[in-house]
């Protein structure tokens with residue numbers, strides 16, 4: 136399948152049309168952004184690592200019965216995906232306190248919740264992805280009650296599958312962000328799952344192995360991504 140024309144250039148991926156109107160090509164670039172795109176740097180190999188990482192995770196989720204948009208690995212940095220009508224809210228699951236939740240609620244980083252949390256954020260860089268809720272989703276027609284309920288159920292199921300996968304690799308899945316869309320009316324997991332949009336800590340040392348290394352200028356960003364990939368069995 137060949138790229139036809141560029142449809143959209145996001146912060147880390149470019150989306151291309153193909154000759155099949157139901158299929159798109161996602162190209163993972165080396166661009167790494169923080170502060171809602173105000174800081175962008177090129178990290179060598181990131182496109183390759185995230186593409187292969189995402190393909191591996193999406194396959195695991197597919198095998199566990201989660202509908203995903205992924206169709207095929209096309210190259211080191213590209214995959215073929217179903218074209219989704221994206222729902223403009225991001226679903227965030229947390230198992231421990233970190234990031235914006237620590238700033239918002241003043242709890243200590245690493246605090247372990249009684250049960251995983253589910254939050255919704257509007258996809259809007261200019262507004263810095265404000266937190267929203269189910270009632271706003273219905274009022275603005277971002278998602279119906281049935282769609283949101285399914286997104287929530289799938290998000291918790293994905294948390295169970297991936298927390299177990301990372302646990303077996305000596306890692307804690309602290310939190311992550313998912314995006315869903317509709318394919319022929321069915322809620323389907325889109326976007327990507329990589330160390331760019333989750334937090335992973337080493338179980339023994341609590342060392343950060345995700346994009347927080349970039350956000351917090353800790354260094355060794357791609358080295359950490361590659362280490363996680365190696366531990367869970369991704370072939371790079």
Ligand code: TMP
Nearest residue numbers: 233234235236264310311312332333334
């Ligand atoms: P937060 O602590 O900044 O709210 O982020 C929670 C998790 O979701 C973290 O793993 C990063 C991820 N995330 C994104 O990848 N993109 C986003 O736009 C947001 C809001 C969160």
